[in-house]
Amino acid sequence: MDFPRTALFLEWSKPLLQACAAALTFSVGVFAFSRPRTRALLLIAIACFVTAFKDVIYVIGSLQTVWKVTFFPAEIRGLLFLLAYLLFIVEVFLWPIALFLLIRERRASMAPTI
Secondary structure (H helix, E strand, C coil): CCHHHHHHHHHHCHHHHHHHHHHHHHHHHHHHHHCCCCHHHHHHHHHHHHHHHHHHHHHHHHHHHHHCCCCCCHHHHHHHHHHHHHHHHHHHHHHHHHHHHHHHHHHHHCCCCC
8 A cells, every 4th residue: 555645645635525524514503403493403503503614714725725726815814714713712612512402401301200
C-alpha cells in the first residue's frame, strides 16, 4: 500500500467529506425540527443548524486550500472564519445542553406509572 498517495488522496477529498458532514448535520437538524416540538429536539435542531453553518464555512476554506477555488475576497473570508470560530464556541456549549435535555426528557417519559 502506498501511504503517501493514500494520505494525498485523503487530503484531496477533505472538502468532499466536510461537505457530506455538513449536509448530514443539516438534514438531522431538519428532521429534529420536523418532529413534535420538545425543548430538547428544538435545541438539537438549533445545534445542528449552527454546526452545519460552521462546517460550510470550513468547506469554503478547504476548497480554497486544497482545490484552489476562491469564492470570496480575503477580507470576507477572514470575517467568515472569525464567525466560524465564534460559532464553534457556541456549539461547544449548545450540544451538551441539548443532549442533557434529551436525556432528561427521555427519563421523564420512561418513569414508571403506578
